[in-house]
Every structure is written in C-alpha cells, then in structure tokens.
Amino acid sequence: MAKNDLQGALDLLILKSLSQLGAMHGYGIAMHIEDVSDALLSVEEGSLYPALHRMEQSGWVRAEWAVTESSRKAKFYTLTAAGRKQLAAREKNWEQVVKGVQAILRFA
C-alpha cells in the first residue's frame, strides 16, 4: 500500500523542482512551482523554508550561499544523491496515492 503521504506532497514538489532547476534559492523554487502549475499551486514561505531546512538536515539537499542574477545574496539549494533517491521513491509513492484517491472518487 502506498504510504498515505499527502503532506509529503510539498517535499515532492521541492525535490522535483530542484531536479529540474539544478541549484536554486527558495524564492526561485516557489516561483517555479507557481509558474509551472499555472498558479494552481502556491507555496507558502512558512512551509517552504522549514521543509528546505529539514531536507538539508536529512542530507537530501545541499545549501550554498551565492549571488543571484539580480546580484542579491541567496542560499542556493541543490539535490544530493540521497535526495535524488528520495525523489524517485516519492514520485513512485505519489503515483500510488493519486491512483488510490482517484479510485475513491470514481467509486459510484
């Protein structure tokens, strides 16, 4: 059975974004999720940063201070090998969850 991990969705979004973007800062990740989802999804800062720091503690992402294109100093996050593994596992898990939820919704 898929782990019932709807809360893990944010982690999944962040990990996936980072895998698409390479190194990115928190604001960039939030914008990416909004843009790509056509503003259907919006990530709150109050959830984003705790999640990023938790992933850093768990060794899924690595953080480095660098300068942005608009020459602002920002903390850039990149996926680690462990993070990539985590992403693969979560993607698979997410598919299961979606399948499960859809099955419930379609039940007549």
Place this chain on the structure above:
Amino acid sequence: MGVFRRGFRRIWALGRRAKLDREIEDELREHMRMRVDADVAKGMSPDEAIRRARLRFGNPTVVKERVDAEDAALGLESFFRDARYAVRGFVKSPGFTIVAVLTLALGIGANTAVFQLLDAVRLRSLPIQRSQELAELRIVGGNKGLGITDSAFANFTIPMWQEVRRHHDPFSAVLAWRGNDVLVGKMTEAKHAHGLEVSGDFFNVLGVAPWQGRLIEPQDEGSCEVSKAVASYAFWKAQMGGQPITPKKTIAMDGRTVQVLGVTPPEFFGLIVGERFDLAYPTCTPPNPRREMFIFSVMGRLKPGWSIERASGYFTSLSPGIMESTAPDGYSAEAIKTFKSIRLGAYPAGGGVSGLREAYDSSLQLLLAITGLVLLIACANLANLMLARASARQREMAIRMALGASRGRLLRQLLIGSSLLAFSGAAIGVVLAQPLSHLLVSSLSTSEYSIQLSIVTDWRVLLFATGIAVLTCIVFGTFPAMRGTSVDPIRALKAGERGVAGSRERFSLQRLLVVTQIAVSMVLLVGAVLFVRSYRNLMTIDPGFRESGITVGDFGFPMEQIKPENEAAFKRQLVEDVRSVPGVQNAAATTNVLLSGSTWSHGVHVGSAEGPSRFTYVSPSYFATMGISATDWARFCGDGHGGYSVRADCEPGFRAQILRHQGAAGAASAGDAGAAIPGSHVPSSGNGGGYQVQRSARRARADGLRSDRSVAGHRARAWSCDGD
C-alpha cells in the same frame, strides 16, 4: 561519510548558534526582497509591493522559529536542551537524585573495583618495550617433583639455562632471572629485601631504560661474589633517600659491600605481577653448578616471523638434547629417565608471571559475578523509582503529547535523564573503585606476603565503567521511559490529577521488578551465608598444630660465616639459647615454616617400592614445640638410635605400598637427614624394614637457598628429624 559530515556540522553549529540564526534571517529577508523586486518590476509601487510581500509572508518571527526548529530538531542543540531540562528536574527532587546516583555509584564502583584487580592481575602487560614479543620457557606439565625447585617460576637448572643460552633460534635474545630474598644493611639491623638475580642481558632484552645511572649489563656477569646491584625506584626512594647515584654509592647486601649502579624506572616492578623487587644483581655461573636444582625462569624475545607455537615446537624438539646433556647424577635410572623426558615449551609472557593469576583468577571472576548481581538489584530498585516518577509525570507527558510532542522525542528526553544519572553514578563509582580495590588487595595480603599491585584507572577500566553505565541505563531507564510515554493523552487528561496511576499493566511490571529483586537478593544471601560458613570453618579448623604464640626467626649459615662442621653444634646451641630465654616454652629448628608450602623432594625406596616424597628438616624438639600430637612422631625422633629416622606420611598410594612392606603402621626406618651423603643407606633400628634415602638434599650452604628457621614445618608429606 554523510553521517559524519552531518554530525560534524551539528557540533560545529553548536558553537555558532548566533551565526546560524543570522543566516536564517538573511535568507528570509532576501526572499522578501526578491518578491518585492519582482512586483516592482511588474509595475507595482515599492510601498505597495512591500505591503503585499509582508501580508503574504505572515509573521517573520514565526517563520524563523519554525525553520530554526527544523535545524535544531535533530541536532545536538536539542540534546543539551534535554539534558538541561533533565538536570532541572533532578535539582527539583534532590532526594531521588542523591539516592539514585549513590546507589549506582556503589554498584558501579564495586564492579569497577573488582574489574580493576582483574585488569591488574590478568589483562595488563608488563611495562616493557613490545611486551607481546616476550615468551617464557617452561617445562611442559611441570617438573614432576624432580630435584629441588626454588620457586613456582623456576623451570631451569643452571646447565639447562646455559644450553638454551647457546641455542635459541626463535628468540633474538634470552634472559634468566630468579627472585631471591637478600638482607640489606649492617648485620645487626639487616632488613629483608626482595632480590632479583638476573642474567647480564636481562634489562637489555626487556628494553628497560635506566632511571638513573646504568643498569646491569652483560659484562657485569661473572664473579659469584655479588659486587654490583641495581635498585628499584621504590627502594631507592624509600631506603636510599632518593639521592643521586654516584660511582661511590654502595649498600650492604648479605653482609657484603655492593656498588649500586643505577635505578630502574618507577613503573618497572620485575616480572612477577603482585610482587616488587628491591635490588637486582647479576647472576653468575659457579664452576660446578647443581644439576638437580631448578632455580631460573627463562624468557626470550621472539624474532620477527616466529609465532609462539612455532617457537614452542622448536624448543620441544630441542629438549631431548638439552636434557640429555644436563641430567644430574646420583639419581636412580628411573628418575633420570623422567628427567630426560622433560620437554620445554614457550608460553606468552607479555603479562609477566604471577601466582596471583592461578590463585585468584576464578575468585575474582566469581566476585565480579556477585557484584554484577548486586548492580542488577540496584538497577531494579532504580527502575522502580523511575517508574514511580514516571507515573507522577504522566499528566505532564499527556499534555506535552497533546501539544504535539512525538513519543520519540519524549522517550529521548527521559532516556537522556536516566543516562545522566547513570554516568554521574559511573563517574563517582570510578573514584570509589580506587579505595575499594586497595581494600580488597590488603585483605588478601598477609604479614608474611604482601601483594604489591599497581592499581590504576587505565583505558580498560574506564571502558568497563562506561559499558556498565550504558548497560545500567538501558536496564533501569528504558522500561520506565517506554511505560511513561505510552499514555493515551485523552485518557490521562480525563483522569485528572491522579493520572492513570491505576493502570494494571504498570503494576504488573512493578511486580515483576520486585520479584526479580527478591529472587536475586535470595541468591546473594544464600551465597553470602555459605561463604561465611566456609570462612568460619576455615578459621576454626584444627590444623593439628599450635597456631598462636609462635615466633619465627630466620638465619642463614653463610651469612654468619659458620664453618660447615660447626653448623650442627651451632644450631643445637642456638635452640638451647632460645629455649632458655624467660617466657619461651620450647624452641626448635626447621628448614620450612608450616603451611608455607616450600619443601623439597627425594625419591624414596622401600624395598622394591619407589616414589618421590617431600622432606623437611626439623630438630628433635620440633613436634613438642609445634604441639603436634606426640604419640606418632616422637617415637621416631631423638630416640637415641643414632638420631637418624624418618617418618613417612606419603601420598596414600605410596603409603599403602610402604605399609605393605613394613607390615606396621608408622613406618619406622632410617634415612639420611642432616648428613650430605648421597645414596647412603642407613640400616633401620625400628620395627623392621628400612628406607634407602635415594639421595639427600645437600645442605644448600653456599647458595643460601636454605636458611634454617627456629620453628615449624608441616604439610611436608615426610618428616625427617634433624639428628645432628
């Protein structure tokens, strides 16, 4: 790798908490600015953009706290927070804390004390260079009572040592030594000191460097008149005032003036664990060394590439040749055959040699098991206390869980609390262990034989104490913590102030603990009662001789410069003189004090029966003096038939043989006692039969092995009355 890096990061983060906080602030502030920048770029006024960003962001402090919590949740920071919290809890209930820590300190202290002794006796290696290379050569299976054996460690006669000195392929170098008591000081006020007779290479092979002056070197070996010696650090400090060693430094040893060459380092105590040498002096090779006297312990340093087993094999295959060329004469063919069948083997000696090991090893292990049980009881006790505490805090736990604390978090907090208790207990325990060990050692020492062990808290002891602390923590901390955190918050809160103290489950655990405690206590109690009984039996047993009111004094003929032909007269006179001292009831002379265990053996022939028997020389007044029931003994002693008689009280099998030949109890026969006539046969004047004492032990005049004593002698399986 990752684990280490993360661990390191956390430790590092500990020291730069403030910097980390600033970083989080920076990160969040930059985020806001980027959003404002973006909105302004879209054409919003800066003020409006800042307002919107703030609205969106919410309370920055709350966000910062949440990020901070993520950083800290897994870090050491929270560990210290938990530890602080636990300490605050303990300070609030000092009674509980003191009882808990003291119980643990006593339990862990007792265990550590016993372990420390085991460590000193058994585990620690000698304070020499590369001690693991040191191997001792020993007779495989012991020397079977052949000849005279000087000490428990003596496996080599001088000729055997000379052979090994010539042929020792597995060893880069060999050394020989023996312990030999010496008298230090002027004759009238001479004191006993532990002497160590060593071969010239002794200190070089061991790699012991001088503390002062120089140590004994090969060129010092030679003259049998001892003229040079080396002092141990302790002796030098205590008896020589610790003054610098100069070439003119001398000391009176065994009535001779001896030059003190140097001092050994403080940690070097010789090779016997549990004893300490005072003076080391070079050995010598007399022109006609005794071939039946085992005096030396021989050790060597293994060459690279040689294992103990291979070396052992080498010496075993070399043994027939060695024994062939060193066999003594004057023994029966059978005894010579036994002698030649001796095989030598190599044994690891990096830990030194010790009689303590054999004598106390199993006792110490038993003691360790007992103290382990005591600690177990202490743990059960503490677990009960912790359980009671946990139930008192159940409401607190319930509230915290209701507020969102995870069970793991609470569990960790409780375990940190109990490990704090365990480790403070262990710390005090390690300190307590020192006096406890010394107490144990002093209770094992007697006035005659004092045990000199260096008891130090080394890494093994610390590791042991830490291990115990962890173990106790698991035993007494885990169950109560599991129980304490397995509360259902709603039920606990509903139950109000009383908590859920009535839970059946908790009571059953407590009952289990109490039952365990009582069961283990019973085992210990019964064990203790048995010990006390055995001890009482030992103390009240009738040894068959007088135990109190006996004074023993030593003297040696060589020291007094008495001519051999006058020794008998001198001894008689001495005994008479002592007897005439007011208050002295009786006096006697012997070579071996009762229960000291030292004797020497001869082969004894009774008709066709033959076997080794142990002998002790005693003067005619001996049995009367020692209060040994006269009926048996006196008949054979000093009864005027030339003074030579032997009482055989041999091993049962041998006695049966003798009795068969004698046809009467109490084999009355004759033997050679005082006179040194090998193989003499003295006809018996008793009730038939006779001994031929195969070979007598010569009086060890020149080597000072035998020092006559004014009283005692027992345990020897055969007595001979000194008829001189």
